[in-house]
Amino acid sequence: MQKRRFLSLACAGRDDLANLALWCQAFTPLTALDPPDGVMLDITGCAHLFGGEAGLMARLAARLPNARMAVADTAAAAWGLARYGKPGSPDILLLPLAALRLAPEPIARLRRIGIRTIGQLARLPRAGLVAGYGQAPALRLAQALGEAPEVIRFITAPPEWREAEPFMEPLWLPAQLQAALTKLAARLCARLTAATLGATALTARFYRVDRACPAIHLAFAAPCRDEAQIAKLLIEKLAQEIDPGFGIEAVALEAPLTEPLALVQQDMSAKPPDYARPLNTLLNRLGSTRIWRVAPHASHIPEFATERVTVKARPVAWPKPHHPRPLRLLNPPVLITAIAPVPDDPPVQFTWDGKTHRLRWATGPERIARDWWAHPHDPTRPEAEKIRDYYQVEDMEAARFWLFRAGLHEGVAVPRWYLHGLFA
Amino acid sequence: MFSTPHSAIAPAFPAFLHACPAVHELRAPAGTAAHAGLAALLLGLVWGPRPVLWVSTVPDWYPPGLAWAGVDPACCLFAQARDDAEALGAAEVALRGGMAGVVACEALSRLAAKRLALAAKQGGGLGLVLRHAAAQTREDSTAFASRWMVHPAPGSPHAPALRAELLYAKGAMPGTYLFTLKEGWDAEAPLSLPGLRRAG
Numbered sequence: 001m002q003k004r005r006f007l008s009l010a011c012a013g014r015d016d017l018a019n020l021a022l023w024c025q026a027f028t029p030l031t032a033l034d035p036p037d038g039v040m041l042d043i044t045g046c047a048h049l050f051g052g053e054a055g056l057m058a059r060l061a062a063r064l065p066n067a068r069m070a071v072a073d074t075a076a077a078a079w080g081l082a083r084y085g086k087p088g089s090p091d092i093l094l095l096p097l098a099a100l101r102l103a104p105e106p107i108a109r110l111r112r113i114g115i116r117t118i119g120q121l122a123r124l125p126r127a128g129l130v131a132g133y134g135q136a137p138a139l140r141l142a143q144a145l146g147e148a149p150e151v152i153r154f155i156t157a158p159p160e161w162r163e164a165e166p167f168m169e170p171l172w173l174p175a176q177l178q179a180a181l182t183k184l185a186a187r188l189c190a191r192l193t194a195a196t197l198g199a200t201a202l203t204a205r206f207y208r209v210d211r212a213c214p215a216i217h218l219a220f221a222a223p224c225r226d227e228a229q230i231a232k233l234l235i236e237k238l239a240q241e242i243d244p245g246f247g248i249e250a251v252a253l254e255a256p257l258t259e260p261l262a263l264v265q266q267d268m269s270a271k272p273p274d275y276a277r278p279l280n281t282l283l284n285r286l287g288s289t290r291i292w293r294v295a296p297h298a299s300h301i302p303e304f305a306t307e308r309v310t311v312k313a314r315p316v317a318w319p320k321p322h323h324p325r326p327l328r329l330l331n332p333p334v335l336i337t338a339i340a341p342v343p344d345d346p347p348v349q350f351t352w353d354g355k356t357h358r359l360r361w362a363t364g365p366e367r368i369a370r371d372w373w374a375h376p377h378d379p380t381r382p383e384a385e386k387i388r389d390y391y392q393v394e395d396m397e398a399a400r401f402w403l404f405r406a407g408l409h410e411g412v413a414v415p416r417w418y419l420h421g422l423f424a
Numbered sequence: 425m426f427s428t429p430h431s432a433i434a435p436a437f438p439a440f441l442h443a444c445p446a447v448h449e450l451r452a453p454a455g456t457a458a459h460a461g462l463a464a465l466l467l468g469l470v471w472g473p474r475p476v477l478w479v480s481t482v483p484d485w486y487p488p489g490l491a492w493a494g495v496d497p498a499c500c501l502f503a504q505a506r507d508d509a510e511a512l513g514a515a516e517v518a519l520r521g522g523m524a525g526v527v528a529c530e531a532l533s534r535l536a537a538k539r540l541a542l543a544a545k546q547g548g549g550l551g552l553v554l555r556h557a558a559a560q561t562r563e564d565s566t567a568f569a570s571r572w573m574v575h576p577a578p579g580s581p582h583a584p585a586l587r588a589e590l591l592y593a594k595g596a597m598p599g600t601y602l603f604t605l606k607e608g609w610d611a612e613a614p615l616s617l618p619g620l621r622r623a624g
Binding site for chain 2: 273274275277278279281282285286290291292293294296302305306308311315316317318319320321324325326327328329330331352353355360361363392394397398399400421422423424
């Protein structure tokens with residue numbers, strides 16, 4: 001097994017560490033936040049891609065002019081060297097005790113007995129060190145020397161289905177980026193085809209020279225590995241969502257979610273139409289909150305009788321409604337003034353939006369009581385009495401409405417009339 | 425022919441309404457939903473259990489109401505657009521992909537009408553443009569297969585009726601038709617329309 005190598009990056013005065021760690025994934029898949037001021041990179045087996053460790057550090061230093069960095073065999077040693085070491089001297093034994101990430105109190109106590117450097121600390125007997133100064137100094141020392149394990153919380157590594165391409169010169173022309181995305185989509189789809197998988201989500205990341213890492217996220221209504229469609233969807237979003245800044249030096253296309261997708265025989269016979277194509281386009285153009293399917297929901301309240309589900313969900317069978325329901329439902333119901341000859345009777349006339357409608361006939365009432373056990377009391381809802389009486393009415397011009405009266409004639413409040421839907 | 429609840433009234437329908445790659449414009453007076461009723465009737469008759477996209481800026485379509493009028497909500501997808509242009513663009517994508525598109529919009533330029541018609545021709549879909557507009561406007565286009573002005577007509581509580589005035593049609597004479605929304609539909613027959621295959 002290859003010896004592990006860690007690179008610690010210390011950037012004073014930089015607060016957006018999460019973004020920096022994401023950007024550092026252009027160099028290695030394993031990067032971790034190192035608060036308050038740094039990022040830890042596990043560069044084991046990655047440095048040769050950038051001309052060795054010196055080349056990698058030169059490249060990082062060119063992008064992060066104020067950062068200090070060091071490479072060592074353990075994360076703790078790299079941390080200390082990056083913050084307290086001199087350039088070119090990889091010996092941690094000469095560093096002060098603060099390089100071990102110790103609290104000020106044990107450092108002060110150790111200074112009192114003349115221990116100022118890590119080398120002096122390492123020469124002390126460990127048992128006595130633990131007995132006199134607690135676990136921390138001995139543990140930190142062992143971690144720095146590679147004798148004790150250290151847990152590093154790396155951010156989520158890029159998924160297995162990832163294709164990346166670095167560029168010799170930073171790109172910033174749309175045509176260049178479009179060509180790069182098309183090429184990456186073809187490569188990723190070839191791999192997915194070999195594995196009979198399809199992507200249900202895709203992320204394209206753009207590593208900018210100025211340490212930003214914008215991304216395009218795609219969602220799919222069905223597993224997809226059609227390179228032309230993926231490239232088209234990416235290019236459609238490229239102009240709106242990606243600012244190339246001073247240039248983009250690497251592009252990566254990742255599929256974080258995949259599902260099995262069988263191979264299909266390509267032949268001349270007629271195929272069933274593939275409705276996933278327009279749905280993918282709409283899903284990515286409108287966003288997943290603005291396109292939905294509907295599923296029935298077990299509630300008698302008309303506005304709660306349906307619920308929105310994602311486009312990916314399987315269609316559910318709908319029961320046939322027992323009573324007439326309007327084609328359009330006004331949400332929230334519109335308060336109207338209605339005239340009823342007898343209390344608790346259907347109205348003969350109502351006024352909506354300044355226009356008076358005389359009614360020819362009315363059917364009803366269809367009484368719908370609120371499921372009071374399911375909702376907390378809300379005084380802004382129309383029905384204080386938790387009862388609605390619905391009437392289907394037709395006015396003299398044959399327009400058909402769905403009205404309801406909230407409350408009863410001798411109820412807790414004066415009956416109010418609402419327009420809730422339009423039949424025709 | 426699809427075995428939809430509306431097959432009983434199919435022969436009474438004007439023949440050009442059965443032609444499938446077509447876009448029809450349905451207008452209705454403000455404050456009514458008569459055009460949506462005719463759209464539901466047409467979808468049940470011509471389109472059957474294939475997917476339909478309903479798109480508008482205010483998506484207040486009520487799925488149980490659509491089910492009552494003969495459209496299976498399991499085949500329906502609903503989308504909300506920011507403005508009319510986006511709604512028409514979404515309908516165009518759906519039509520080009522072979523779906524049916526119902527789009528409610530107020531402004532409709534001749535260019536948008538032509539684009540919708542071309543998209544329907546390419547995908548073989550059925551497009552329905554619902555508008556609250558007068559019977560005659562300056563932007564009237566001949567790109568669509570037909571243009572209707574739909575008024576609600578007096579009917580019985582369980583059979584809403586529509587009086588549809590044919591303003592323009594390719595290869596048909598203008599006239600007035602009376603449609604009954606639920607005639608011939610056995611009220612007890614369950615809707616058994618399968619849903620999407622691939623997109624589900």
